[in-house]
Amino acid sequence: MDLDTLQAFQNELICSICMNYYLDPVTIDCGHSFCSPCLRLCWEEAQTPMYCPECRGISQKSDFKTNITLKKLASLARHARTYHVDSFVEQICVVHKESKGLFCEADKRLLCMSCSESPEHVAHSHCSVQWAAEEHREKLLKRMGSLWNMTQEMQNNLNQEVSKIESFEDYVALRKVMIKAEYQKIHLFLHEEEQLHLETVAKEAKEIFRQLQESEFRMAQQKESLKEMYRELTEMCHKPDMELLQDLGNVLQRTELVEVQKPQPVNPELTPQSITGILDILNNFRVDNVLIQEATNQYMRFSKDPGSTLLGVAQRDISGEPQGTEGCAAPGPQVFTCGRHYWEVDLTYSPSWILGVCKDSSTSEADAVFHPEEAFFLFSLKINNRYSLSTNSPTLFQFVKRPLGRIGVFLDYDNGTVSFYDVSRGSLIYSFPPSPFSFPLKPFLCFGTP
Numbered sequence: 001m002d003l004d005t006l007q008a009f010q011n012e013l014i015c016s017i018c019m020n021y022y023l024d025p026v027t028i029d030c031g032h033s034f035c036s037p038c039l040r041l042c043w044e045e046a047q048t049p050m051y052c053p054e055c056r057g058i059s060q061k062s063d064f065k066t067n068i069t070l071k072k073l074a075s076l077a078r079h080a081r082t083y084h085v086d087s088f089v090e091q092i093c094v095v096h097k098e099s100k101g102l103f104c105e106a107d108k109r110l111l112c113m114s115c116s117e118s119p120e121h122v123a124h125s126h127c128s129v130q131w132a133a134e135e136h137r138e139k140l141l142k143r144m145g146s147l148w149n150m151t152q153e154m155q156n157n158l159n160q161e162v163s164k165i166e167s168f169e170d171y172v173a174l175r176k177v178m179i180k181a182e183y184q185k186i187h188l189f190l191h192e193e194e195q196l197h198l199e200t201v202a203k204e205a206k207e208i209f210r211q212l213q214e215s216e217f218r219m220a221q222q223k224e225s226l227k228e229m230y231r232e233l234t235e236m237c238h239k240p241d242m243e244l245l246q247d248l249g250n251v252l253q254r255t256e257l258v259e260v261q262k263p264q265p266v267n268p269e270l271t272p273q274s275i276t277g278i279l280d281i282l283n284n285f286r287v288d289n290v291l292i293q294e295a296t297n298q299y300m301r302f303s304k305d306p307g308s309t310l311l312g313v314a315q316r317d318i319s320g321e322p323q324g325t326e327g328c329a330a331p332g333p334q335v336f337t338c339g340r341h342y343w344e345v346d347l348t349y350s351p352s353w354i355l356g357v358c359k360d361s362s363t364s365e366a367d368a369v370f371h372p373e374e375a376f377f378l379f380s381l382k383i384n385n386r387y388s389l390s391t392n393s394p395t396l397f398q399f400v401k402r403p404l405g406r407i408g409v410f411l412d413y414d415n416g417t418v419s420f421y422d423v424s425r426g427s428l429i430y431s432f433p434p435s436p437f438s439f440p441l442k443p444f445l446c447f448g449t450p
Contacts, residue, residue: 022035
């Protein structure tokens with residue numbers, strides 16, 4: 001093969017992004033090949049759609065397998081380049097005046113033959129510079145893969161944190177409206193307490209906003225640190241063997257430090273504030289025996305509702321003590337068509353449950369269907385050892401502490417409202433916006449598996 005042909009062949013093994021020999025090359029849909037790290041960074045910064053950096057053709061996927069043949073050819077070309085480069089920058093041992101052609105795995109140092117046979121290094125494992133460089137280049141690529149996965153995970157966490165900030169801001173505004181409505185139910189002399197309550201929510205919300213924004217900033221910083229380290233490792237992989245191995249120990253140590261500095265997401269949660277006298281007022285409308293004493297095998301689902309997952313539940317009586325079989329509590333025997341009604345349910349032993357009121361249906365089917373506008377429910381779910389509260393119509397997460405004991409339900413049929421209260425704290429959990437009822441309502445309770 002003549003020199004021009006050899007040069008042309010070697011040029012075909014050069015990535016058009018970094019202008020270095022391919023490093024973990026991949027071939028995309030259009031047929032062009034690039035270093036996997038280069039393509040990841042290019043597409044990360046360009047977002048979507050994913051264009052070929054060379055022909056601008058759109059790629060339908062972003063995950064490609066390594067082109068093994070191209071990788072081997074690029075490695076051979078890199079070794080050939082290393083041979084010529086190292087011949088000019090050959091390092092000489094100061095003590096023995098010999099060429100440093102070996103690498104000590106224990107000390108991560110370049111050695112000459114005499115140094116490798118010295119008492120300090122004779123017991124260590126040694127290998128040629130070319131073999132060691134290729135071996136550690138592969139290890140760096142694996143470390144880069146881990147860093148990239150962490151970068152993508154951090155991006156997902158960052159997106160979720162940004163979404164939390166937006167939804168939490170809307171939720172705080174809605175909660176202020178609910179709080180004002182609650183205080184209007186009781187006497188005007190509670191106006192000062194109402195203002196204090198709102199100020200407390202605003203102050204606490206401001207602090208949580210600050211924590212969320214700091215968390216967002218830390219995650220963004222961590223992501224940039226991971227990407228910067230990724231770029232540094234990419235550049236390091238392109239260095240000549242001698243230079244790569246000289247800086248290896250320091251780079252690996254800094255990489256490990258970056259990987260362990262993973263910020264944790266913030267859980268935005270407002271502290272429940274008691275409303276003076278609210279439970280005393282509600283108990284004036286108290287009704288008993290609104291729910292049947294034992295669960296049935298009935299299940300519940302919503303129509304056209306993304307949260308309509310069927311719950312596996314444990315049969316138990318109204319005290320909340322588990323009875324051992326699975327099923328779902330049926331609506332209570334009482335039907336409400338007017339007036340105000342309040343009842344309490346002990347959910348101390350129930351991590352997952354559904355509580356509220358629903359349309360009274362004459363159907364005898366075991367698998368009942370509730371349209372979203374016909375049911376007003378508060379959900380408690382335990383997922384990965386974390387609890388979450390939410391409501392339906394529409395689905396809304398409640399950024400308040402989960403109640404730990406009895407929960408009160410207040411139905412004001414004439415004014416079209418359903419409200420839930422944390423009895424032990426004397427605080428509001430959630431109040432559905434007023435909406436006229438045009439059908440009879442029944443209490444509903446569904447227990448999840450403990």
